[in-house]
Amino acid sequence: MSLLVADQISKTYSSSGWFRAKKAESGVTNVSFVVEPGMCLGLLGESGAGKSTLGKIVLGLLPPGSGSVRFQGEDLYRTDRRTRKQLRRDLQAVFQDCYSAVNPRMTVKQIIGEPLRNYERLSAKEEKRIIFGLLETVGLIAGDMHKTPNQMSGGQLQRVNIARAIALKPKLIVLDEPVSSLDMVVQKQILFHLKELKEKIGLSYLFISHDVMAVNVLSDCVAIIDKGTIAETIDTAKMFECTQPASKKIILSSTKTDLYL
Numbered sequence: 001m002s003l004l005v006a007d008q009i010s011k012t013y014s015s016s017g018w019f020r021a022k023k024a025e026s027g028v029t030n031v032s033f034v035v036e037p038g039m040c041l042g043l044l045g046e047s048g049a050g051k052s053t054l055g056k057i058v059l060g061l062l063p064p065g066s067g068s069v070r071f072q073g074e075d076l077y078r079t080d081r082r083t084r085k086q087l088r089r090d091l092q093a094v095f096q097d098c099y100s101a102v103n104p105r106m107t108v109k110q111i112i113g114e115p116l117r118n119y120e121r122l123s124a125k126e127e128k129r130i131i132f133g134l135l136e137t138v139g140l141i142a143g144d145m146h147k148t149p150n151q152m153s154g155g156q157l158q159r160v161n162i163a164r165a166i167a168l169k170p171k172l173i174v175l176d177e178p179v180s181s182l183d184m185v186v187q188k189q190i191l192f193h194l195k196e197l198k199e200k201i202g203l204s205y206l207f208i209s210h211d212v213m214a215v216n217v218l219s220d221c222v223a224i225i226d227k228g229t230i231a232e233t234i235d236t237a238k239m240f241e242c243t244q245p246a247s248k249k250i251i252l253s254s255t256k257t258d259l260y261l
């Protein structure tokens with residue numbers, strides 16, 4: 001069974017201007033994709049293409065206008081609250097802005113421990129042991145546990161967000177531009193770390209990015225999004241041989257750096 005099936009997703013944002021004159025509509029139209037267990041699907045597209053809209057819909061945060069999202073066989077928007085809460089456990093996210101994703105007053109221990117406290121009944125000792133292991137997994141040290149977000153670099157804090165996302169051993173993580181706000185060296189470290197985690201603990205990712213090289217590092221397959229629709233879905237290894245004019249344009253105009261090569 002496929003882990004995630006997005007079927008014919010459409011979402012329209014329409015806004016009315018002065019005197020109710022209708023402005024241009026935007027969003028996504030009839031987008032379908034599948035994420036198989038252990039796979040990373042990249043959603044690659046320019047700014048405004050509709051990538052984050054799709055990410056929010058898949059996370060259950062934004063109901064689509066039409067279409068459906070099935071996660072582990074359950075329709076995310078039509079299932080009961082109890083099942084949805086269980087599904088959310090297996091469906092986590094890491095967003096671009098690592099600082100706004102955390103409560104600035106919480107310590108790293110509290111941030112990573114939050115999902116554990118929401119879903120598990122652990123003793124304080126057991127919780128600390130798990131958090132310690134998670135810090136190690138993402139390349140941080142035990143001493144970071146008592147720091148607050150403002151005492152960390154962007155790269156370190158994004159590792160904290162990754163630790164929080166993997167705390168409940170989810171099946172799928174939606175990565176929405178997780179490295180875009182970081183400098184190139186840290187981008188590379190985190191991407192390779194995410195790749196390692198995927199292989200080590202069998203994670204699956206939906207990786208949203210505007211950067212062709214980042215997508216190339218992490219994704220097995222890439223859906224190229226152009227103006228709210230999928231222009232082409234292609235194996236990442238064949239990405240540079242894409243045939244559709246829209247895909248070619250996006251791949252050529254996307255950020256390029258030989259740092260990943």
Ligand SMILES: Nc1ncnc2c1ncn2[C@@H]1O[C@H](COP(=O)(O)OP(=O)(O)OP(=O)(O)O)[C@@H](O)[C@H]1O
Pocket residue numbers: 013014015026027045046047048049050051052053054210
């Ligand atoms: N809440 C909203 N209200 C109105 N229009 C919106 C809203 N959110 C997104 N849009 C519009 O929908 C389109 C797709 O936006 P979306 O954020 O999904 O694109 P994106 O590919 O993630 O872009 P970026 O890489 O810049 O984040 C854009 O034209 C955007 O202006």
